[in-house]
Amino acid sequence: MDGDNQMKTIDARGLACPTPVLQTKAMIDKEDPEMIQITVDNEAARQNVVRFLEFRKFQTTVTTEGNDIKIVGKRGPGTAGQQEADMAGTDRNSSQILVMISSDRMGHGDDDLGQKLMKSFISTLKEMGNELWRIVCVNSGVKLAIEGAESLPHLKELEEKGVSILVCGTCLTHFNLLEKKQVGETTNMLDIITSLQVADHVINL
Amino acid sequence: MIVGLDRADDAGVYKITDDIALIQTVDFFTPIVDDPYWFGQIAAANALSDVYAMGGVPKTAMNLVAFPIKTMPVSVLREIIRGGIDKLKEAGVVLIGGHSIEDNELKYGLSITGLIHPDRILTKHNMKPGDKLILTKPLGTGIINTAIKGGLAPDDVIEKVTRQMAMLNKNAAEIMSAFPVHACTDITGFGFLGHLAEMIWGSNMGAVIQREDIPVIPEAIEFASMGFVPGGAYKNREFRESMVQFSEEIDPVTRDILFDPQTSGGLLIALPPSHADELLSRLRQNSMDTAAIVGYINTGKKGMIHVK
Numbered sequence: 001m002d003g004d005n006q007m008k009t010i011d012a013r014g015l016a017c018p019t020p021v022l023q024t025k026a027m028i029d030k031e032d033p034e035m036i037q038i039t040v041d042n043e044a045a046r047q048n049v050v051r052f053l054e055f056r057k058f059q060t061t062v063t064t065e066g067n068d069i070k071i072v073g074k075r076g077p078g079t080a081g082q083q084e085a086d087m088a089g090t091d092r093n094s095s096q097i098l099v100m101i102s103s104d105r106m107g108h109g110d111d112d113l114g115q116k117l118m119k120s121f122i123s124t125l126k127e128m129g130n131e132l133w134r135i136v137c138v139n140s141g142v143k144l145a146i147e148g149a150e151s152l153p154h155l156k157e158l159e160e161k162g163v164s165i166l167v168c169g170t171c172l173t174h175f176n177l178l179e180k181k182q183v184g185e186t187t188n189m190l191d192i193i194t195s196l197q198v199a200d201h202v203i204n205l
Numbered sequence: 206m207i208v209g210l211d212r213a214d215d216a217g218v219y220k221i222t223d224d225i226a227l228i229q230t231v232d233f234f235t236p237i238v239d240d241p242y243w244f245g246q247i248a249a250a251n252a253l254s255d256v257y258a259m260g261g262v263p264k265t266a267m268n269l270v271a272f273p274i275k276t277m278p279v280s281v282l283r284e285i286i287r288g289g290i291d292k293l294k295e296a297g298v299v300l301i302g303g304h305s306i307e308d309n310e311l312k313y314g315l316s317i318t319g320l321i322h323p324d325r326i327l328t329k330h331n332m333k334p335g336d337k338l339i340l341t342k343p344l345g346t347g348i349i350n351t352a353i354k355g356g357l358a359p360d361d362v363i364e365k366v367t368r369q370m371a372m373l374n375k376n377a378a379e380i381m382s383a384f385p386v387h388a389c390t391d392i393t394g395f396g397f398l399g400h401l402a403e404m405i406w407g408s409n410m411g412a413v414i415q416r417e418d419i420p421v422i423p424e425a426i427e428f429a430s431m432g433f434v435p436g437g438a439y440k441n442r443e444f445r446e447s448m449v450q451f452s453e454e455i456d457p458v459t460r461d462i463l464f465d466p467q468t469s470g471g472l473l474i475a476l477p478p479s480h481a482d483e484l485l486s487r488l489r490q491n492s493m494d495t496a497a498i499v500g501y502i503n504t505g506k507k508g509m510i511h512v513k
Contacts, residue, residue, distance in 0.1 A: 017434065018355045022355050
């Protein structure tokens with residue numbers, strides 16, 4: 001994930017506990033930000049928000065300006081998207097599904113139909129729930145991840161939910177689309193092979 | 206008048222004859238659980254608790270109601286009152302009246318009147334060196350209530366804590382009446398350490414608390430670690446911090462739990478060490494399974510509580 005520009009801010013001044021913590025929780029659940037800043041104005045809210053961020057594996061720093069207390073949380077390494085699973089006590093690692101997409105259309109026969117099916121497939125993929133771990137796009141599959149692609153909003157939605165998306169760099173370069181990729185991490189063959197090895201189930205398209 | 210406003214205590218006491226004194230208290234608050242019937246029970250258990258804490262026997266009650274009649278169905282009010290009356294019945298107390306007003310925010314509580322022998326009044330202020338301290342209910346209801354507000358407490362936890370808050374201190378009071386108890390209070394808004402601080406201040410004593418012996422609702426530890434500590438716990442801590450010395454190994458979450466404001470909390474009882482074990486086993490036999498001896502009174506550092 002391109003993290004650094006994802007700073008979310010909350011103004012929780014004048015609010016009594018547990019509201020500042022609830023606002024922080026709602027923001028993290030909804031946006032899954034890399035960094036978050038919460039401004040509070042009392043000691044109880046400071047301690048509770050810091051505690052909540054640390055519980056969600058954020059590294060915290062606190063600065064005081066007059067009556068305002070600014071708390072900045074930065075996501076610790078390797079925690080993106082996992083906090084909800086931890087919260088619910090579900091074992092996210094029980095089954096990790098990897099979906100390998102090697103074309104921008106589904107199946108052979110009619111290309112228009114294939115494109116429609118692929119769009120429908122991506123938009124419905126979220127129904128796999130927490131077990132959907134990673135999507136790898138190779139060959140013309142990378143065209144689903146570029147600007148203007150019909151599947152782009154759905155892939156972004158999945159990424160926000162914590163699904164990891166890897167997009168093949170060699171393929172992007174081949175189609176001259178490197179600059180147009182809008183979702184996921186650009187990746188190499190070693191990462192793809194490691195992902196296939198780590199996954200519990202691989203679905204090939 | 207025997208106990209009044211000059212010394213902060215659980216209820217006021219007024220002597221009528223050499224054998225009979227009147228004990229009076231009032232308490233009301235905003236809803237803490239969603240279920241109106243249970244809220245009514247909790248409010249009644251909470252109001253009755255002050256009388257039990259002073260060794261009295263509650264006799265009559267009056268309702269206090271503030272209700273948003275324009276925006277809330279009257280069935281909610283009926284359920285609250287029903288909960289209150291059922292709890293009063295359990296306590297053997299008669300509802301003899303009450304008063305209600307219209308208010309934007311729902312509030313319910315009761316004024317309780319009871320009887321007590323003037324020579325058998327249990328105040329907060331008569332602790333003796335060596336007294337053992339017994340706590341009859343586990344701590345953490347304020348934290349759990351905060352998590353309930355945040356929608357994070359699972360149903361089984363809500364139910365467990367609701368039942369605990371609705372549990373009368375009647376049994377505990379009746380059992381303790383057979384023992385030579387020196388002082389007693391009920392744990393409510395000031396939290397465990399806040400109320401203990403009042404007791405040692407009034408008795409001019411010090412106290413030692415063993416952290417590992419304090420009964421705590423297990424989920425409260427989890428929710429406090431997540432940041433669901435009510436603002437009241439911090440206020441309580443700020444107010445009494447100078448009277449409490451924590452050993453270094455006591456973690457911040459534990460400190461918050463010890464200051465967590467309780468709704469309809471248990472009794473904190475001080476009595477001679479020779480009777481403490483027997484009282485404890487009697488309490489445990491009567492469904493207060495988590496009751497525990499949590500510390501003792503000393504004269505080493507007067508006005509100080511040491512949490513080890």
